[in-house]
Amino acid sequence: MDIRVQDSDFDAGGELNSFTARQTNAGAVVSFTGIVRDVEPGLSVMEIEHYPGMTEAAITKIAEEAMSRWALSDCLVIHRFGNLKPGEDIMMVATASAHRADAFAAADFLMDYLKSRAPFWKKEHTADGTDWVAAKDEDEAALKRW
Numbered sequence: 437m438d439i440r441v442q443d444s445d446f447d448a449g450g451e452l453n454s455f456t457a458r459q460t461n462a463g464a465v466v467s468f469t470g471i472v473r474d475v476e477p478g479l480s481v482m483e484i485e486h487y488p489g490m491t492e493a494a495i496t497k498i499a500e501e502a503m504s505r506w507a508l509s510d511c512l513v514i515h516r517f518g519n520l521k522p523g524e525d526i527m528m529v530a531t532a533s534a535h536r537a538d539a540f541a542a543a544d545f546l547m548d549y550l551k552s553r554a555p556f557w558k559k560e561h562t563a564d565g566t567d568w569v570a571a572k573d574e575d576e577a578a579l580k581r582w
Contacts, residue, residue, distance in 0.1 A: 437511050439496050443518040448528055455512050455530045462509050462532035466539040468547055474522040475560060483559040484517040491555050498549045506538035548578045
């Protein structure tokens with residue numbers, strides 16, 4: 437299990453290749469990379485804040501839950517903080533399992549958690565000003581299936 441919260445960019449392809457190369461007993465690897473999307477009237481920067489230590493502990497706890505709920509052999513979570521521009525990678529999840537169903541379910545679970553419960557605070561800087569990103573009802577609803 438590899439959990440990283442970092443301000444530096446990462447190479448999603450390289451991370452996936454490295455993760456996959458370590459999986460000797462897995463029959464499936466599932467990955468997802470989240471990208472900062474532009475918003476109207478044009479996003480200049482997405483500012484992401486977190487509390488060091490607390491954030492890593494919270495993500496580690498949910499990754500451990502994923503590892504125990506599904507038959508995973510490994511998982512990777514990378515999440516960035518700082519000032520990110522549209523098109524930049526913001527996060528990545530990869531899961532490995534003997535079978536694809538567990539790898540897909542665990543990856544989906546981790547992504548829902550990161551979107552709704554991981555302790556990050558996001559602020560959008562646009563031409564109209566600066567606004568904190570509010571929780572979305574559909575993100576909260578997605579958690580109910582777990």
